[in-house]
Amino acid sequence: MLTYYTATTLDGFLADEHDSLDWLFRQEHDESGPFGMEAFMAGIGAIVMGSTTYEWVLAHEDGPWPYAIPSWVMTSRDLAARDGGDLRFASGDVRPVFEAMTAAAGGKDLWLVGGGDLAGQFAEAGLLDEVVVSVAPVTLGAGRPLLPRRLDLELVESAVNGAFVSSRYRVTGPLREDRS
Amino acid sequence: MLTYYTATTLDGFLADEHDSLDWLFRQEHDESGPFGMEAFMAGIGAIVMGSTTYEWVLAHEDGPWPYAIPSWVMTSRDLAARDGGDLRFASGDVRPVFEAMTAAAGGKDLWLVGGGDLAGQFAEAGLLDEVVVSVAPVTLGAGRPLLPRRLDLELVESAVNGAFVSSRYRVTGPLREDRS
Numbered sequence: 001m002l003t004y005y006t007a008t009t010l011d012g013f014l015a016d017e018h019d020s021l022d023w024l025f026r027q028e029h030d031e032s033g034p035f036g037m038e039a040f041m042a043g044i045g046a047i048v049m050g051s052t053t054y055e056w057v058l059a060h061e062d063g064p065w066p067y068a069i070p071s072w073v074m075t076s077r078d079l080a081a082r083d084g085g086d087l088r089f090a091s092g093d094v095r096p097v098f099e100a101m102t103a104a105a106g107g108k109d110l111w112l113v114g115g116g117d118l119a120g121q122f123a124e125a126g127l128l129d130e131v132v133v134s135v136a137p138v139t140l141g142a143g144r145p146l147l148p149r150r151l152d153l154e155l156v157e158s159a160v161n162g163a164f165v166s167s168r169y170r171v172t173g174p175l176r177e178d179r180s
Numbered sequence: 181m182l183t184y185y186t187a188t189t190l191d192g193f194l195a196d197e198h199d200s201l202d203w204l205f206r207q208e209h210d211e212s213g214p215f216g217m218e219a220f221m222a223g224i225g226a227i228v229m230g231s232t233t234y235e236w237v238l239a240h241e242d243g244p245w246p247y248a249i250p251s252w253v254m255t256s257r258d259l260a261a262r263d264g265g266d267l268r269f270a271s272g273d274v275r276p277v278f279e280a281m282t283a284a285a286g287g288k289d290l291w292l293v294g295g296g297d298l299a300g301q302f303a304e305a306g307l308l309d310e311v312v313v314s315v316a317p318v319t320l321g322a323g324r325p326l327l328p329r330r331l332d333l334e335l336v337e338s339a340v341n342g343a344f345v346s347s348r349y350r351v352t353g354p355l356r357e358d359r360s
Contacts, residue, residue: 010349
């Protein structure tokens with residue numbers, strides 16, 4: 001199962017135009033509480049992210065690659081690998097990446113870290129099962145969009161964790177277009 | 181107290197570029213359940229909306245003006261009044277409108293119906309107390325933005341009502357800018 005697990009502002013931005021996440025990291029929450037990172041990561045066997053997310057991690061994390069599981073970076077550019085991780089670079093169609101991730105995950109689930117357009121590509125390919133969002137009590141008005149596609153979801157569960165409202169959605173497919 | 185009470189998509193749009201709300205009206209919910217319209221409207225003594233919202237109501241509601249309380253429309257254009265309502269048109273600064281609404285509301289609260297930019301104008305003037313959003317399980321990727329400003333909010337309460345996750349936020353002010 002592939003889950004897009006992310007934080008977002010109330011108005012649907014992953015980050016502002018400058019990719020700052022300061023508004024996010026100052027929000028009170030419990031990593032071991034509902035929808036917290038600890039329990040989520042315990043079930044994950046491989047991750048995938050776009051190049052902007054990758055470069056954000058490189059810029060903000062010193063030391064070795066912070067994830068101990070196979071990690072794919074989707075990029076059309078030639079990016080340097082951070083030492084200490086099982087990093088694999090890919091470009092183009094997301095389907096072979098999904099297959100390789102599934103093979104590498106040892107029966108565990110897959111995490112799509114971001115960004116929004118990559119999540120949209122997996123959704124369009126019918127490969128995105130879930131969206132789990134933790135909504136921070138902030139509006140930015142502009143920035144990196146959460147999921148720039150027309151999609152129908154189905155609410156599975158929701159809970160408050162500190163300042164966040166976190167919800168799990170099943171991705172049901174393209175938005176039903178019954179425009180009147 | 182002025183409350184911006186609205187539905188939105190998970191990615192922060194009030195409507196798509198064609199102002200269609202078909203994605204909204206097919207979502208299951210209980211008007212008398214948590215954050216439902218019935219209990220909310222019982223506490224409201226005056227409403228205000230922008231011209232796009234007003235024209236949407238005119239296009240989608242036959243018969244007389246559907247709100248039985250004093251209703252302000254903020255517009256720089258010359259718009260026709262729908263019969264059967266206490267409709268008042270205004271433009272420019274939102275402060276005198278807020279004062280007139282307060283005087284007309286008979287001690288009850290005020291509802292900002294939409295859209296997002298008008299909510300932003302009231303927030304900038306320090307007059308927006310609350311944002312109550314019901315998030316529909318839909319992404320649109322583009323459209324009319326929920327609240328195109330940089331604001332800090334404070335989560336007060338959250339509940340599920342059918343397909344919606346509804347949350348009440350107190351508006352605490354402009355976004356704290358501690359960018360690193």
